Amino acid sequence: MDEGPALLERFGPQVLRQYALIADGERGVVVGPHGDFCWMCLPRWDSPAVFSSLLGGAGVYAVTPELRYVWGGRYEERSLIWRSRWVTTDGIVECREGLAFPGDTHTAVVLRRIRAIDRPMRMRVVLDVRADFGETAMSGLSCEGGSWTGRSGPHRFRWTGAADARRAVDGSLCTVIDVVPGRDHDLVLELSDRDLPGRPTDAARAWSGTESAWRHAVPEFTGTLADTDAQLSYAVLRGLTSSGGGMVAAATMSLPERAKAGRNYDYRYCWIRDQCYAGQAVAAAGPHPLLDDAVRFVTERVLTDGPDLRPAYCVDATRPPSERDLPLPGYPGARAKAGNWVGEQFQLDTFGEALLLLAAAGQWDRLDSTHWGAVHTLVDAIEKRCTKPDAGIWELDNRRWAHSRLMCAAGLRRIAGVAPPAQGARWQHLADKLVSDTGSDCLHRDGRWQRAPDDPGVDAALLLPGLRGAVPADDARTRTTLTAVRRDLTQDGFVYRYRVDQRGLGVAEGAFLLCSFVLALADHQQGEALRALQWFERGRTACGPPGLLTEEYDVGQRQLRGNLPQAFAHALLFEAAHLLTRPGTDGTMA
Secondary structure, eight states: OOOOHHHHHTTOOOOOOEEEEEOSOOOOOEEEETEEEEESSSTTTTTTTOOOGGTTTTOEEEESSSSEEEEEEOOOOTSSEEEEEEESOOOOOEEEEEOSSSSSSEEEEEEEEEEEEEEEEEEEEEEEEOOHHBBBBEEEEEEEETEEEEETTEEEEESSSSSTTTEEESEEEEHHHHHHTTEEEEEEEEEEEEOOOOOOEEEHHHHHHHHHHHHHHSOOOOOOSSHHHHHHHHHHHHTTTOTTTOSSSSSSSOOSSTTTSOOBBBBOOOOOOOHHHHHHHHTTOOOOOHHHHHHHHHHHHHHHHHHOOEEEEOOTTOOOOOEOOSSSOSSSSSSOOOGGGGGGGOOOOHHHHHHHHHHHHTTTOOOHHEEEEEEEHHHHHHHTTTTOOBBBBTTOOOOOOHHHHHHHHHHHHHHTSSSOOHHHHHHHHHHHHHHHHHHHHHTTTSSSSBBBTBBBBBBGGHHHHHHTTOOOTTOHHHHHHHHHHHHHHHETTTTTTBSSSSSSSTSSSSSOOOOOOHHHHHHTTTOOOHHHHHHHHHHHHHSSSOOOSSEEEEEETTEESSSOOOOHHHHHHHHHHHTTTTTTSOOOOO
């Protein structure tokens, strides 16, 4: 068979809006428009990749039409089962893509079902499993009983449905599959860091179990501002959440926020703040399982580390490794990096966010004595550490950030609302002291909150204290801050975090999608229904056909920037989709 151009040329990087994600909770696969599985880490989210062509490394698994085509696709309802769809010069063909769900912590089962819609179609298939970010080629290949088996580094794999594949010069396995309407073709790839079971996975059974599990995992949300987007966001959050309850911030690493700016990070870890955002968002809809997952993971971390609670953890609760460069070309515009320095930081606001999460669970009667033990630990930690400078929500230099102190006050007030009266009164008093302390050095002369004592700038994060109850919605500081964010940090319907420097918005960094939904909620809180709807609708358009949100959005180029999918953006979209249908403070419906 003609192998054609080298794999990295055939499956080079595309703009981020064209990528989908399939996931099983323990790991995920990024799916490109050419049917290329271009990113997958094994056995867990933060492990080295076995498919790394997204970052220019070796390793890819592709199912692609032989004829010229245009690409499309969609998620099946209430799931992360993706359907790649190609309209070719001679017909239409689809490939149903999924990871067997829920996932096993050691073994991934990759499911692909090729379907010709109207005419017989020929598909080119290539498999190149490359452990250690592409460094380790496949070895020990053999084909028996219609299944290929082999190894790559510490991983074993078995590939069923491609018995006619042949070894190419570059070491990959290649084949051509002819499919006809009415007769689907299944491919099953099993990957594990342990010995595989004796019998291959049955495709029909795996698909049936996966479909059923997703229907059970993702509720049918109706009556929101955007039911389909809300359901997809919940599915994304579930797909990023491991069996231990930890939710990674994103499935990818080293996708740049700004070309050549050095802001390309590894987000395959569990940020406490992001986990709390997700849990609070889910609580707005009801006591769904993702709320319990968030509470469980955060509670365990709080009880283990107390006042030394870290901003982020690996899914197995260990500390993220330090950042290091990888010998990969990287996504265009950035170097490839693994690891994250966040494990060394102190971020005070995470203590407040954890209290907000537990308070949200308490409103649904989901707290037991263990959770209340975590509450007391968090309150004690705030008392001990609230005067110390911290890295803040945006992980910058250590300062006495206004947002950090005010979010602790918000958490104290909310948890006081579900606590016994005597304890609640003491915690309210501590919250009063934090608000007063912040007002003494972070109240701008215009009457709004400013970022830090030595930074008078406007910050979209300072909308959150008013939303979460640190100060009342009708407090002049809440309203003046909202006005300042609208005036100084918005452009073309999108919202930016803060002004990085004296350059115009959109020059130093992209719009921050989390902030679009925060501003929508803040306007809704003030009874500004139309404004709230506009921010929400604009924010949810910042995606490609799969509907996945990244961290930032380049408004001028209309491109996604940063790692994907970004969990906290989906969390706030989900929350806003629910809350904006409810009365604002003036009694109107947003």
